[in-house]
Amino acid sequence: MLLALTLPSHAGIEEFRIGFTSCTCGDNEIGSDVGSVSCQLIDEDGDGASEILQVLVANAYPGYKAHVDLEVANQGSIGGKILAVQLEGVPGWAHVEIENLKGLSISPGESVEACINIQVLSNAPERSIFQFQATIIASDNCVNNPPHIEDETFVMEIFMGEVKRDRSEAKIPYVFAGETVNFQVDVCDYDGIGDIMFDGAVSVILSSNSGHEMEVPLKPVEELSEICCRFEGEWQASPEIYGLFEVSVRAQDTSMANADNSGVTVGLLFVNPRVSISLNISKLSFGSRESPLVPGQRNISASQNPVVITNLDPDDVGMRVDILICGEDFKHENSDVGIPISNMWIVASQKYSITNMPRKIGSLTGRESLTCNFYMDVPDWLPAGKYFGKITIIPIVK
Numbered sequence: 001m002l003l004a005l006t007l008p009s010h011a012g013i014e015e016f017r018i019g020f021t022s023c024t025c026g027d028n029e030i031g032s033d034v035g036s037v038s039c040q041l042i043d044e045d046g047d048g049a050s051e052i053l054q055v056l057v058a059n060a061y062p063g064y065k066a067h068v069d070l071e072v073a074n075q076g077s078i079g080g081k082i083l084a085v086q087l088e089g090v091p092g093w094a095h096v097e098i099e100n101l102k103g104l105s106i107s108p109g110e111s112v113e114a115c116i117n118i119q120v121l122s123n124a125p126e127r128s129i130f131q132f133q134a135t136i137i138a139s140d141n142c143v144n145n146p147p148h149i150e151d152e153t154f155v156m157e158i159f160m161g162e163v164k165r166d167r168s169e170a171k172i173p174y175v176f177a178g179e180t181v182n183f184q185v186d187v188c189d190y191d192g193i194g195d196i197m198f199d200g201a202v203s204v205i206l207s208s209n210s211g212h213e214m215e216v217p218l219k220p221v222e223e224l225s226e227i228c229c230r231f232e233g234e235w236q237a238s239p240e241i242y243g244l245f246e247v248s249v250r251a252q253d254t255s256m257a258n259a260d261n262s263g264v265t266v267g268l269l270f271v272n273p274r275v276s277i278s279l280n281i282s283k284l285s286f287g288s289r290e291s292p293l294v295p296g297q298r299n300i301s302a303s304q305n306p307v308v309i310t311n312l313d314p315d316d317v318g319m320r321v322d323i324l325i326c327g328e329d330f331k332h333e334n335s336d337v338g339i340p341i342s343n344m345w346i347v348a349s350q351k352y353s354i355t356n357m358p359r360k361i362g363s364l365t366g367r368e369s370l371t372c373n374f375y376m377d378v379p380d381w382l383p384a385g386k387y388f389g390k391i392t393i394i395p396i397v398k
């Protein structure tokens with residue numbers, strides 16, 4: 001008994017193969033022969049279809065023109081579409097244009113002709129040489145390609161309102177409550193940007209060691225090519241969150257396919273790091289019962305000099321802190337007589353008089369110290385007794 005079976009074509013192993021099948025080239029020179037152009041096809045992944053065309057232009061000069069005639073064929077068993085032809089290596093002084101390829105659908109067994117026009121511009125050097133390549137990006141008509149997160153394009157910036165915070169020297173980027181973190185990343189999908197250009201296709205995930213996870217959906221903001229799109233989003237730190245978070249990116253296309261590198265880690269972020277400075281003393285004194293101050297004396301040093309101010313940076317994020325100082329006038333222990341605080345001096349990186357208004361005396365990165373000395377000029381007239389004043393050290397986080 002003989003059985004004849006006819007299988008529907010999609011039951012077999014389908015092959016998707018679109019590539020260049022031939023290239024020929026020439027130039028515009030008549031009579032002389034100075035410039036030259038040559039081309040070759042490369043099948044990088046070894047599937048039998050050449051997806052890369054390499055063109056070498058040599059001895060070119062302003063006004064030199066060349067062309068490459070191409071044939072592109074679908075050698076597979078299923079239909080496909082050319083999404084883009086990506087050019088790489090074209091110098092600024094040359095113009096390369098591809099005709100009749102982008103957006104073209106090709107059925108199995110079908111081939112199309114195309115042309116590349118090359119023009120060397122007036123700002124080109126004489127006898128110039130360059131090599132560029134054109135890569136076909138084609139997509140299967142029925143198989144979905146997962147998106148890909150271009151994680152090296154990830155940018156994270158911290159803002160307070162419109163003002164950008166410079167946290168570039170930090171060991172770990174940090175953000176305080178009220179500040180905003182802006183995220184930016186490029187994502188590509190071989191099925192075209194239409195497959196990923198929707199709100200929430202891409203999101204940034206902030207996850208802590210304790211498993212706490214926050215999702216920040218990003219919006220498409222710029223079309224970069226036929227297949228790549230830039231996404232942006234922002235997140236505002238709130239006061240109840242504290243700690244170190246790992247920052248990762250997820251992406252999904254319209255078919256709910258996860259990016260081939262979905263969840264890729266792109267950095268760290270510390271939310272609300274602790275701010276703390278220390279002083280090695282709590283009290284300064286000038287003169288004593290044994291050696292009292294004499295009216296009119298200048299530059300009397302505090303007995304506790306030197307004084308060390310340290311930026312403790314308890315979370316070790318590399319936080320920069322500006323150190324400001326201000327003071328209140330000295331008052332006599334039992335009368336209204338006083339000594340202005342401006343009679344007191346601090347010598348840190350330079351000499352400053354202390355006033356009622358805070359003034360900056362230095363800037364410290366994480367765990368750095370500032371050594372300073374305090375001095376006093378005694379007024380020319382002064383009733384005997386004890387005088388009490390106050391100075392305040394204020395850290396301002398950058």
Ligand SMILES: [Ca+2]
Binds near residue numbers: 032033034037
């Ligand atoms: Ca020639």
Ligand SMILES: [Ca+2]
Binds near residue numbers: 044047048051
């Ligand atoms: Ca190939």
Ligand SMILES: [Ca+2]
Binds near residue numbers: 145147190195254
């Ligand atoms: Ca896709």
